[in-house]
Amino acid sequence: MAERKRSTDGGSETEALIGNPPAAPDQSGTAGGALAERVASRDSEKRVTESPDSHTDATKSDKIATNQDVRND
Known part of the structure; x- marks a missing residue:
């Protein structure tokens, strides 16, 4: 392997x-939790x-309304 030549002036090329x-961002995730709040309500x-056993998923319209990235279908 070839030797790495270091700068003689101390600068970073x-x-x-x-x-x-x-x-870098401090944390990842949705900003403010608007999507989660919308689906939870x-x-x-x-x-x-x-039904007390029902389950609600986020829809594409929820994601659009809360400015989440969605792919074009």
Whole structure:
């Protein structure tokens, strides 16, 4: 394997080419939990009116309304 040649002036050529990367996000997930809140409120209403064992999933319209990424169908 070839030897790596180090800079004699102490500068970083990589940093000069691409600059400093932006800071990474502190956490991942949805912002504010709007999607979860929207689905949970519909689920609790459904449990009262229909069946206590019901389960509600997020729909594409829920994701669009809360600005979540959705693929184009």
